[in-house]
Amino acid sequence: xxxxxxxxxxxxxxxxxxxxxxxxxxxxxxxxxxxxxxxxxxxxxxxxxxxxxxxxxxxxxxxxxxxxxxxxxxxxxxxxxxxxxxxxxxxxxxxxxxxxxxxxxxxxxxxxxxxxxxxxxxxxxxxxxxxxxxxxxxxxxxxxx
Numbered sequence: 759x760x761x762x763x764x765x766x767x768x769x770x771x772x773x774x775x776x777x778x779x780x781x782x783x784x785x786x787x788x789x790x791x792x793x794x795x796x797x798x799x800x801x802x803x804x805x806x807x808x809x810x811x812x813x814x815x816x817x818x819x820x821x822x823x824x825x826x827x828x829x830x831x832x833x834x835x836x837x838x839x840x841x842x843x844x845x846x847x848x849x850x851x852x853x854x855x856x857x858x859x860x861x862x863x864x865x866x867x868x869x870x871x872x873x874x875x876x877x878x879x880x881x882x883x884x885x886x887x888x889x890x891x892x893x894x895x896x897x898x899x900x901x902x903x
Contacts, residue, residue: 761821761822762821762822762823763813763821763823763824764822764823764848765825765827766824766825766826766827766892767832768827768828768892769828769832769892770828770892771790771812771826771828772812772828774826774890774891774892775812775814775826777865777866777867777890778814778824778826778890780865781858781861781862781865781867782850782896783817784814784815784816784817785815785817786812786813786814786815787813787814787815788813790810790812791810791811791812792808792809792810792811793807793809793810794807794808794809807829808829808830808831809827809828809829809830810827810828811825811826811827811828812825813825813826814826824848837889838893838894838895840887840895847894847895848894848896848897849896849898850896850897850898850899851899851900852898852899852900853900854900855873855884855886855898855899855900858898859873859886859888859898862888862890863888865891866891867888867890867891867896868888868889869886869887869888870886870887870888871887872886873885873886874886877902881902882900882902883899883900883902884898884899884900885897885898885899885900886898
């Protein structure tokens with residue numbers, strides 16, 4: 759068994775995909791598609807289901823990929839918190855955590871907490887938490903070179 763993909767349900771799939779492409783350096787894996795019809799509704803249990811889906815691949819990886827869905831009918835949800843049960847966050851490794859946080863904030867995201875060093879004085883291992891523009895939690899890691 760292996761992980762195939764990670765799904766985020768978006769309020770605006772195009773805008774969220776643009777954030778992950780521009781800021782988190784994901785690439786388009788396939789053209790955006792509309793999913794609908796009896797099979798889709800039967801599979802997800804939602805009658806008359808219509809889903810705009812965008813598939814993105816993470817840098818230097820084919821799988822797992824990031825699948826962004828925008829349903830025609832959505833329910834309201836408050837922003838997830840770091841300590842809520844269930845899926846917690848997407849984690850990205852990067853060379854410059856401060857630059858990444860700046861780009862996330864400029865793109866409409868937000869920083870959660872402070873950059874923290876979990877490494878040693880000679881091998882820093884920086885961690886920070888942030889939110890994408892729709893409030894999903896991201897963990898950023900700057901690993902030693």
